[in-house]
Amino acid sequence: xxxxxxxxxxxxxxxxxxxxxxxxxxxxxxxxxxxxxxxxxxxxxxxxxxxxxxxxxxxxxxxxxxxxxxxxxxxxxxxxxxxxxxxxxxxxxxxxxxxxxxxxxxxxxxxxxxxxxxxxxxxxxxxxxxxxxxxxxxxxxxxxxxxxxxxxxxxxxxxxxxxxxxxxxxxxxxxxxxxxxxxxxxxxxxxxxxxxxxxxxxxxxxxxxxxxxxxxxxxxxxxxxxxxxxxxxxxxxxxxxxxxxxxxxxxxxxxxxxxxxxxxxxxxxxxxxxxxxxxxxxxxxxxxxxxxxxxxxxxxxxxxxxxxxxxxxxxxxxxxxxxxxxxxxxxxxxxxxxxxxxxxxxxxxxxxxxxxxxxxxxxxxxxxxxxxxxxxxxxxxxxxxxxxxxxxxxxxxxxxxxxxxxxxxxxxxxxxxxx
Amino acid sequence: xxxxxxxxxxxxxxxxxxxxxxxxxxxxxxxxxxxxxxxxxxxxxxxxxxxxxxxxxxxxxxxxxxxxxxxxxxxxxxxxxxxxxxxxxxxxxxxxxxxxxxxxxxxxxxxxxxxxxxxxxxxxxxxxxxxxxxxxxxxxxxxxxxxxxxxxxxxxxxxxxxxxxxxxxxxxxxxxxxxxxxxxxxxxxxxxxxxxxxxxxxxxxxxxxxxxxxxxxxxxxxxxxxxxxxxxxxxxxxxxxxxxxxxxxxxxxxxxxxxxxxxxxxxxxxxxxxxxxxxxxxxxxxxxxxxxxxxxxxxxxxxxxxxxxxxxxxxxxxxxxxxxxxxxxxxxxxxxxxxxxxxxxxxxxxxxxxxxxxxxxxxxxxxxxxxxxxxxxxxxxxxxxxxxxxxxxxxxxxxxxxxxxxxxxxxxxxxxxxxxxxxxxxxxxxxxxxxxxxxxxxxxxxxxxxxxxxxxxxxxxxxxxxx
Ligand SMILES: Cc1cc2nc3c(=O)[nH]c(=O)nc-3n(C[C@H](O)[C@H](O)[C@H](O)COP(=O)(O)OP(=O)(O)OC[C@H]3O[C@@H](n4cnc5c(N)ncnc54)[C@H](O)[C@@H]3O)c2cc1C
Ligand code: SF4
Ligand code: SF4
Numbered sequence: 001x002x003x004x005x006x007x008x009x010x011x012x013x014x015x016x017x018x019x020x021x022x023x024x025x026x027x028x029x030x031x032x033x034x035x036x037x038x039x040x041x042x043x044x045x046x047x048x049x050x051x052x053x054x055x056x057x058x059x060x061x062x063x064x065x066x067x068x069x070x071x072x073x074x075x076x077x078x079x080x081x082x083x084x085x086x087x088x089x090x091x092x093x094x095x096x097x098x099x100x101x102x103x104x105x106x107x108x109x110x111x112x113x114x115x116x117x118x119x120x121x122x123x124x125x126x127x128x129x130x131x132x133x134x135x136x137x138x139x140x141x142x143x144x145x146x147x148x149x150x151x152x153x154x155x156x157x158x159x160x161x162x163x164x165x166x167x168x169x170x171x172x173x174x175x176x177x178x179x180x181x182x183x184x185x186x187x188x189x190x191x192x193x194x195x196x197x198x199x200x201x202x203x204x205x206x207x208x209x210x211x212x213x214x215x216x217x218x219x220x221x222x223x224x225x226x227x228x229x230x231x232x233x234x235x236x237x238x239x240x241x242x243x244x245x246x247x248x249x250x251x252x253x254x255x256x257x258x259x260x261x262x263x264x265x266x267x268x269x270x271x272x273x274x275x276x277x278x279x280x281x282x283x284x285x286x287x288x289x290x291x292x293x294x295x296x297x298x299x300x301x302x303x304x305x306x307x308x309x310x311x312x313x314x315x316x317x318x319x320x321x322x323x324x325x326x327x328x329x330x331x332x333x334x335x336x337x338x339x340x341x342x343x344x345x346x347x348x349x350x351x352x353x354x355x356x357x358x359x360x361x362x363x364x365x366x367x368x369x370x371x372x373x374x375x376x377x378x379x380x381x382x383x384x385x386x387x388x389x390x391x392x393x394x395x396x397x398x399x400x401x402x403x404x405x406x407x408x409x410x411x412x413x414x415x416x417x418x419x
Numbered sequence: 420x421x422x423x424x425x426x427x428x429x430x431x432x433x434x435x436x437x438x439x440x441x442x443x444x445x446x447x448x449x450x451x452x453x454x455x456x457x458x459x460x461x462x463x464x465x466x467x468x469x470x471x472x473x474x475x476x477x478x479x480x481x482x483x484x485x486x487x488x489x490x491x492x493x494x495x496x497x498x499x500x501x502x503x504x505x506x507x508x509x510x511x512x513x514x515x516x517x518x519x520x521x522x523x524x525x526x527x528x529x530x531x532x533x534x535x536x537x538x539x540x541x542x543x544x545x546x547x548x549x550x551x552x553x554x555x556x557x558x559x560x561x562x563x564x565x566x567x568x569x570x571x572x573x574x575x576x577x578x579x580x581x582x583x584x585x586x587x588x589x590x591x592x593x594x595x596x597x598x599x600x601x602x603x604x605x606x607x608x609x610x611x612x613x614x615x616x617x618x619x620x621x622x623x624x625x626x627x628x629x630x631x632x633x634x635x636x637x638x639x640x641x642x643x644x645x646x647x648x649x650x651x652x653x654x655x656x657x658x659x660x661x662x663x664x665x666x667x668x669x670x671x672x673x674x675x676x677x678x679x680x681x682x683x684x685x686x687x688x689x690x691x692x693x694x695x696x697x698x699x700x701x702x703x704x705x706x707x708x709x710x711x712x713x714x715x716x717x718x719x720x721x722x723x724x725x726x727x728x729x730x731x732x733x734x735x736x737x738x739x740x741x742x743x744x745x746x747x748x749x750x751x752x753x754x755x756x757x758x759x760x761x762x763x764x765x766x767x768x769x770x771x772x773x774x775x776x777x778x779x780x781x782x783x784x785x786x787x788x789x790x791x792x793x794x795x796x797x798x799x800x801x802x803x804x805x806x807x808x809x810x811x812x813x814x815x816x817x818x819x820x821x822x823x824x825x826x827x828x829x830x831x832x833x834x835x836x837x838x839x840x841x842x843x844x845x846x847x848x849x850x851x852x853x854x855x856x857x858x859x860x861x862x863x864x865x866x867x868x869x870x871x872x873x874x875x876x877x878x879x880x881x882x883x884x885x886x
Contacts, residue, residue: 034529
């Protein structure tokens with residue numbers, strides 16, 4: 001079974017940091033707090049000191065290590081591509097292994113593991129009310145990401161009555177000569193935005209693919225990874241590769257950037273990576289472009305009433321260099337006038353479970369997007385990650401703007417409906 | 420650190436901004452030199468009054484005090500080599516004023532260089548000094564090191580843009596030097612003295628900067644030469660033609676070898692030197708200048724010329740330059756990077772000498788930098804795991820500095836002396852000059868609390884004892 005790397009396994013990476021400080025320019029946590037402990041360089045220095053036994057897992061070190069969105073912005077610009085999110089993940093796992101999950105953040109695990117506590121803590125306006133949580137599996141990242149009692153005043157979408165698995169069968173047969181593809185839905189799409197998943201599956205079926213949506217698939221593990229819950233990540237990685245092992249497939253498609261980063265990128269770094277699974281993972285924008293969607297949308301008659309839409313780069317796509325495909329799709333959409341915004345690639349501030357521990361800081365990071373958004377004059381901000389949608393909408397609401405955060409697939413669905 | 424000192428610090432800045440936790444001491448123990456020395460306590464200041472009180476406290480108790488910006492210094496300027504208080508200024512990061520009538524800006528020291536540049540450019544103004552670290556270095560750090568960059572050929576270095584400063588003295592007084600006017604001859608020019616003083620004379624808490632109008636357009640050219648002499652003659656020819664380009668960056672053959680495989684622009688084997696030339700200003704004028712440049716350099720053994728017609732093409736040319744730093748590690752894992760400077764015309768002599776040293780000692784030396792002002796980034800690339808490599812590197816360094824000084828050049832064009840180059844200071848300055856500098860330091864800081872042990876090796880170490 002795949003297993004997480006330990007801090008010691010990352011020693012070579014850690015020693016590659018030349019302390020140039022370049023990461024300061026790109027780290028959202030540092031840019032907000034301007035503290036050395038918050039930036040990649042600081043965290044790597046702590047990792048090195050941990051390895052050298054110069055410091056233990058003390059409270060202030062935990063605080064520094066908790067101040068990371070695992071967004072990978074630093075890795076992209078680092079001259080030596082030091083993998084800070086992996087290093088941070090490894091330290092968080094050591095912390096939880098040592099002291100238990102609850103020490104990380106504000107007793108998150110206690111809340112997650114005790115329905116009774118949840119019930120008493122949960123009050124009106126909460127995202128995941130206990131009732132709703134009953135429908136969300138224990139291991140779902142949603143529980144880690146949006147533990148309602150910890151985030152005062154977060155504005156959140158209403159949960160739909162039916163989840164994705166109620167809406168679609170597990171296997172849909174396509175046309176004879178087309179291969180099978182898998183759809184990895186992830187928690188947010190399954191429970192919060194099933195319509196996005198439904199759209200994706202409809203498009204795939206329309207293209208003639210056979211589509212496998214295994215009901216036994218679980219959370220990708222990104223939130224657990226972010227919370228330092230190493231064994232949960234391992235369990236999920238195993239479960240997902242088994243779930244998708246059933247049919248021989250060409251691709252496993254994600255419509256959530258975080259899930260893509262989880263099952264596509266993170267699993268690849270684990271010991272005994274199941275390549276037969278991880279190598280097939282592909283983001284939907286890349287897949288759609290390869291399958292002629294840009295041309296198809298471009299050939300459609302442009303609507304007379306179009307909406308002005310801008311784009312937010314989810315970190316987990318940006319760091320993989322997937323920035324052109326979503327824009328190509330937006331530009332081609334007949335129902336959309338695409339405009340760029342300043343700071344499109346700035347992190348929204350959600351960061352795995354970061355916003356649950358550091359909601360105020362998370363909001364402040366996200367708020368940096370507001371001036372660019374306002375200047376762009378866009379009516380909607382599209383993105384390719386449901387987590388970003390929830391966070392962006394919250395930030396927009398707090399800024400009192402009228403802009404709506406949407407998934408790219410929402411816009412594609414709208415365009416295709418007129419066909 | 421004694422409890423009462425700690426309590427006083429907490430009183431000044433609040434408990435959230437003082438820490439002696441091991442993790443905070445570790446994360447404030449280094450800069451870009453990679454060396455590490457643990458401070459006793461880390462303090463984040465938010466205004467001049469706090470800085471002043473901290474200085475007063477450090478001075479009375481004789482505790483070393485280390486101003487720190489982004490910690491991107493290359494010479495150990497902010498390293499707490501004798502422990503003490505690291506005073507972080509990154510949160511004093513407000514742009515206080517941009518005055519488009521007087522072409523000035525007033526900023527706090529923690530403002531990041533590129534952040535100011537972005538703001539002033541929105542108003543059609545321009546702050547030229549552009550160290551490669553501009554996206555993260557602080558203006559306070561730039562002033563303290565007198566940072567330079569590629570654009571300095573035409574516009575000058577940081578000191579040419581500093582009109583006035585607010586400085587907290589080591590005794591805790593808040594003084595003002597210079598002012599808001601271009602002309603000012605009242606009293607000594609303390610501004611010039613503080614600029615480049617590497618945090619040893621005072622703590623800069625406010626900076627008044629000079630701005631210029633933003634150039635309307637720019638044009639970028641990449642020229643490949645058969646020999647380094649050709650490139651050097653091209654530099655002279657351009658200047659003789661009375662054209663001062665914004666930038667004149669060069670790369671030697673060793674550098675080109677490092678990037679050949681990844682360069683977005685093909686670099687054939689016959690290319691042994693390369694210049695990136697950029698001119699800026701009025702669009703018509705720069706077209707003419709670009710043509711004249713091409714004419715005068717034509718006979719100098721050119722392999723290939725690329726003139727950017729669009730901003731994307733210009734980006735591509737600069738990408739060649741940006742490829743350099745990350746590629747160096749391919750040569751060897753450990754980099755010793757110096758920024759010597761020689762008179763413009765002596766660049767080929769210096770490069771030849773470096774090539775010879777490289778051969779004699781059998782260590783790769785990769786050179787690139789600012790041909791326009793003779794500032795050469797010399798990178799001695801070694802593997803320190805090899806036996807006796809460290810000693811060898813020091814010997815090579817010494818020879819490099821001696822050669823630079825011999826050519827009437829200098830040990831450092833941009834990065835300063837700090838701890839890294841202190842022991843070479845006497846190669847360039849005679850003892851009387853050094854004594855004068857030390858007398859200045861002594862006058863400002865009789866207790867030697869501010870950044871002790873920097874620039875001069877033989878300072879009064881015995882006087883400093885952290886309580
Ligand atoms: C990748 C990279 C590229 C670089 N490129 C260039 C370049 O092109 N040109 C160039 O000139 N330099 C360059 N540098 C060096 C460095 O960035 C500059 O010296 C910069 O000015 C340092 O600023 P800082 O905020 O990081 O200062 P720090 O490193 O924090 O401090 C530097 C010195 O300034 C003092 N100091 C800082 N703030 C204050 C203050 N407010 N008052 C008094 N003293 C203070 C410190 O005590 C210390 O002595 C580069 C560095 C890196 C890592
Ligand atoms: S950019 Fe990379 S090498 Fe430089 S300090 Fe940050 S992590 Fe270290
Ligand atoms: S992963 Fe993101 S938040 Fe964490 S250190 Fe890197 S840039 Fe900063």
